[in-house]
Amino acid sequence: MEQLRRERLDRSLKVRTEGIYAISAFEEILYLLGPRLLFIVGILILPFILEAAPYWKRVINIMCAYAIIAISFDFLSNFVGLVCLGGALFTGIGGYFTAIYNHYFSFPMYLSIPLAAVSGALFCTVVLLPALPLRGVYFAIVTLMYPLLFSRIIEALNILGGTNGISGIQSFPNPYIEHYTVILILLFFLFGLRRFVNEDIGLVFRGVKDNDQAVKASGINVTTIKIYAVFIASLMGCFSGAYIAHLYMWAGLSLFALDFSIIPIASTVIGGGGTLIGAVIGSFILVPLSEILREAGTLRIVIYCVVLTLFIVFKSEGLMIYLQRKYHQFERWVKV
Amino acid sequence: MKEEIILSVSNLSKSFGGLKALIDVSFQVKRGEIFGIIGPNGSGKTTLINCITGFIKPDSGKVHFKDRDITGFKPHKIAHMGIARTFQIMRPYYSLPAYKNLIVPLWSPRAKKLGGWRGGGKHGDRDTVAVDILEEIGFERDSRVPYKLASTLPTGYQKRLELARCIALRPEVIFCDEVFSGLSMSEIAGMIPLIEKMKMEGITLIMVEHRLRELFRVADRVMALNFGEKIAEGDPHEVIEDKRVKEAYLGSEGI
Known part of the structure; x- marks a missing residue:
């Protein structure tokens, strides 16, 4: 009689060494690439799937913009050890910079967004410089303060449109350019960063998180590393801010709103910190959720809080880490 | 060339509030030797390493590395010049x-x-x-x-x-902050050849140690600290016979 036993799908991969995958068969390649391809193809055809629901098609944009901010938070907190509560600083600065370039200097959109991302990131890095020697919760508090500071300055001095903001910013010529700009940039940042944190220089960044004293003792200037990291993270945040400004054709004080700091953090918690993709999945859950809850009126925040609490209590490791583990535990029947 | 002074510390002092962690410590280390620093708990051994490698700024005194004044340099700069260190708490x-x-x-x-x-x-x-x-x-x-x-x-x-x-x-110089502590005898026996090999490669080792017996098997010279003060320096077996060193470890009534 034929006997069967169960075998884990990744057995042939894991049996060699942890982490170093020697790929020898088509099935193994598919096993490793499958989830990735599913994600990439899924996100690329999403605008076509949602063709029938124009409202939800608009949600894709804001969802991806939040995802980029969430990746930047995940990168800074879980790979460099800087817990940055100032996501709104990045979006605000990026949004206002692109508004200035587009409105006052009438730069076209395809110039003002990248310019705002780079110059905004430089600006953010410079203003965060004094906070860089701080660690842990102290850095978090200081970064939380910055967006409030800038929105108060704009309000008090009544510059850059004051409380009305700057309106009449150029919009995207058609919805597909709108979708694919942000989707492609999201994929670029996601896979770029995933590659980056496993390169040699990325390992140095992770070293700073684990033990910055030892990095110093290896003759590396930790502050320089932190400056690079903040620049990368704020580049992503500023891009999101600039994109949102063009999406709404308006840059105002709400770009400095707490939402841009908090939702990315919640996304990272739900999705699983330290995976990068988890942050993306988290915002793909949270942003549509808050859209659905719009109809619930003021109860929205309550439901939102309950969902967050349930996640933290029952899946505190994060969705992505849970799924990854389950995926590696898939089994199949093989003949003995 | 054999007798070249690679590291020279003169009159190093450091206090934390009222506590004097180091008082006028001076010593010189020659290139290629294994120099041990011993002393009871709280005698300032780790503070001394921290002061030399830049993790703490000394209050007064000078540190010279290959005739260059490195007092108060940042840790990464000192490491860049060739002074490496281990940490007592492994991280x-x-x-x-x-x-x-x-x-x-x-x-x-x-x-x-x-x-x-x-x-x-x-x-x-x-x-x-x-x-x-x-x-x-x-x-x-x-x-x-x-x-x-x-x-x-x-x-x-x-x-x-x-x-x-x-x-x-x-x-060129490695500060080893208690590399033997917490290891079993057989693990230490495995470490000693490594240390000798590093010496053969021409690296100067400065070892802070509690495990005196194991240290004395490799060290060329040792220095003893007590309450932040240097109390003895020289050949390991002479230092351990020194009256003040015995007092520091055993208490004056033990003699």
Whole structure:
């Protein structure tokens, strides 16, 4: 009689060494690439799937913009050890910079967004410089303060449109350019960063998180590393801010709103910190959720809080880490 | 050339509030020797290392490395000049596999300029060089140990990893802060040849140690500290017979 036993799908991969995958068969390649391809193809055809629901098609944009901010938070907190509560600083600065370039200097959109991302990131890095020697919760508090500071300055001095903001910013010529700009940039940042944190220089960044004293003792200037990291993270945040400004054709004080700091953090918690993709999945859950809850009126925040609490209590490791583990535990029947 | 003074510390003092951790400590270390620093708990040994390697700024006194004044330099600058150190409390980069821990020193500007251990790692082959270093220091190459997460390694390997992180930097001086503590006799027996090998490579070692018997097997000269003051210096067996050293360890009534 034929006997069967169960075998884990990744057995042939894991049996060699942890982490170093020697790929020898088509099935193994598919096993490793499958989830990735599913994600990439899924996100690329999403605008076509949602063709029938124009409202939800608009949600894709804001969802991806939040995802980029969430990746930047995940990168800074879980790979460099800087817990940055100032996501709104990045979006605000990026949004206002692109508004200035587009409105006052009438730069076209395809110039003002990248310019705002780079110059905004430089600006953010410079203003965060004094906070860089701080660690842990102290850095978090200081970064939380910055967006409030800038929105108060704009309000008090009544510059850059004051409380009305700057309106009449150029919009995207058609919805597909709108979708694919942000989707492609999201994929670029996601896979770029995933590659980056496993390169040699990325390992140095992770070293700073684990033990910055030892990095110093290896003759590396930790502050320089932190400056690079903040620049990368704020580049992503500023891009999101600039994109949102063009999406709404308006840059105002709400770009400095707490939402841009908090939702990315919640996304990272739900999705699983330290995976990068988890942050993306988290915002793909949270942003549509808050859209659905719009109809619930003021109860929205309550439901939102309950969902967050349930996640933290029952899946505190994060969705992505849970799924990854389950995926590696898939089994199949093989003949003995 | 043999008698060249590589590190010279003069009148180093440091106090934390009212506590005087170091009082006018002076000593000189020759190139290529193993210099031991001993003393009871709280005698200022680790503070001394921290002051020399830049992690703490001394209140007064001077540190000269190869005739250059390095007092008050930043830690990364001192490490860049060739003074490496281990930490008493082992903290490897937990989230990285053991061999990836060495990528950090191999990536440093010093290793990029000079090449890491024996000049390797200059051309981006850092992974291979890292495994070479680990093999050199007692990780079995063909086992899975070098590829394990650093946080899952046993204490003996973590201590070795601390040393490996130092030699990857290709330093001229290594400060070892209690590398023997917490190890079993057989693990120490495995470490001693490593230390002798490093000496053969021409590295100057300054070892802060509690395990005197093991230290005296390798040390050329030792210095004893008590309450932040230097109380003796010289040949290990003379120092241990010194009356003040005995008093420091056993209390004056023990004599």
